Amino acid sequence: MKIAQVAPLIESVPPKLYGGTERVVSYLTEELVAQGHDVTLFASGDSTTSAKLVPCCEQSLRSNPAVRDPIPYYMMMVDKIRRMASAFDIIHFHIDQFQFPVFRTVAQKTLTTLHGRQDLPDLQLLYSAFPEMSLVSISDSQREPIPYAKFAGTVYHGLPQALHRPTFDPRGGYLAFLGRISPEKRLDRAIEIARATGFPLKIAAKVDAVDVEYFDEKIKPLLQGDGIHFVGEISDREKAKFLGEASALLFPIDWPEPFGMVMIEAMACGTPVLAFDHGSVREVIDEGITGFIVDNVENAIAALPGVLALDRVRIRERFDERFTSASMAKAYVALYARNFATASRVPASRIEEITSHETLVN
Incomplete structure (x- = not known):
């Protein structure tokens, strides 16, 4: 054809x-x-x-x-x-x-x-x-x-099955945020969750021109202090280590996400996802297997221990079964x-x- x-x-x-x-x-x-x-x-x-x-x-x-x-x-x-x-x-x-x-x-x-x-x-x-x-x-x-x-x-x-090698024994000890910095992606929620749980947060994110004002006024002040590390944009080659060494990916969206590529990128690395219940999230995440789904910051904080306990080998298996x-x-x-x-x-x-x-x- x-x-x-x-x-x-x-x-x-x-x-x-x-x-x-x-x-x-x-x-x-x-x-x-x-x-x-x-x-x-x-x-x-x-x-x-x-x-x-x-x-x-x-x-x-x-x-x-x-x-x-x-x-x-x-x-x-x-x-x-x-x-x-x-x-x-x-x-x-x-x-x-x-x-x-x-x-x-x-x-x-x-x-x-x-x-x-x-x-x-x-x-x-x-x-x-x-x-x-x-x-x-x-x-x-x-x-x-x-x-x-x-x-x-x-x-x-x-994703290509061999694109990201999974990490089953992560040593980074941090939570990850990957994507764009914009109002609907709710990086502010990720920062709040990380601070409340005592985990460092690493942010690999792009700031589009349309979102510069939002970044400067709403997000920059939240980056001050220990434990919050702004990495900037990263390439595909860097994602496997960034996501694989993370204890979990935070996906605290506040909009009807059509798919959410970063969720399956995390799964390919064996990394569990803590996501907010909007858009496609329930179609992508197998709750209790590849991540947990919550509806507010308080529930996210409470759910994090369960997310960290998920079997990373099984997470990668579900990626192989569903998202290649x-x-x-x-x-x-x-x-x-x-x-x-x-x-x-x-x-x-x-x-x-x-x-x-x-x-x-x-």
């Missing part, structure tokens, strides 16, 4: 540091190539892939100080894909909804994975206007605000085959054949 993967242009694929969607696109693309598919990646020119790369800008937009508005670059990207569309059996978009007006007449040839929150009124109007566009959610909770949209399925994110990139790619290929069969008028009885390795290798 000839597959186009369309990545955001904000970061390279894979991103050098933070960049959740671009990282998922990279893992999926590399796994599809490894499974024998003919894959073309539309992404920034500084991306690295074993697929065929079609650069849609010279470098990631975030790294280019000359870029003020990303929309023109996405318009040019969508037009480039439109001109090449006949070369592909399926076009898989990860760029929100820029492509909807252009590809609605060939909607069955496309899939769009939604990577962000969907509880915004403007988005509800958009999906009503383009009901033929086939969507993929990254958790069932993500799709709750738009039940009328055309969902092909839910596919959880996955191989499992993610297999789930997407099943959706591709269904769309391909419909668009090409292939009998339904052949869908299983189409998804087999032998049939898909060109």
Whole structure:
């Protein structure tokens, strides 16, 4: 099967540091190539892939100080894909909804994975206007605000199985916070939990331009004193040690998290997760096995001893069972085959054949 993967242009694929969607696109693309598919990646020119790369800008937009508005670059990207569309059996978009007006007449040839929150009124109007566009959610909770949209399925994110080596005997003695510093991620809660339990807290986090004021006014004052260590952004290579040596990951969110990549990154390292009950958390965390789920800071403080007592070997086993990139790619290929069969008028009885390795290798 000839597959186009369309990545955001904000970061390279894979991103050098933070960049959740671009990282998922990279893992999926590399796994599809490894499974024998003919894959073309539309992404920034500084991306690295074993697929065929079609650069849609010279470098990631975030790294280019000359870029003020990303929309023109996405318009040019969508037009480039439109001109090449006949070369592909399926076009898989990860760029929100820029492509909807252009590809609605060939909607069955496309899939769009939604990577962000969907509880915004403007988005509800958009999906009503383009009901033929086939969507993929990254958790069932993500799709709750738009039940009328055309969902092909839910596919959880996955990581390469060998990406992070687990640490079953951590020696760091600290709690970890990994992600973005923004109001909805609630680093303030993580700091409160760490101080109340007497654990050091290490913070590996990115501060976007839009969140600088929040960081300066609300978070910086909380970083003063012993036990709170701000590390800054870290790369994939650094994550295994950062998460693996941690006693637990704190995930004290206060928003409808669509998935929460950091939770499965911690699981891959054998590290338990203490998470707040929002968005996808109950779909990702197996409570009492890979972590505990709470609804306030007081309950988090009380739950921490139980979190620390969880079996790290079993945590890694659950990651292997549920969240590898191989499992993610297999789930997407099943959706591709269904769309391909419909668009090409292939009998339904052949869908299983189409998804087999032998049939898909060109």
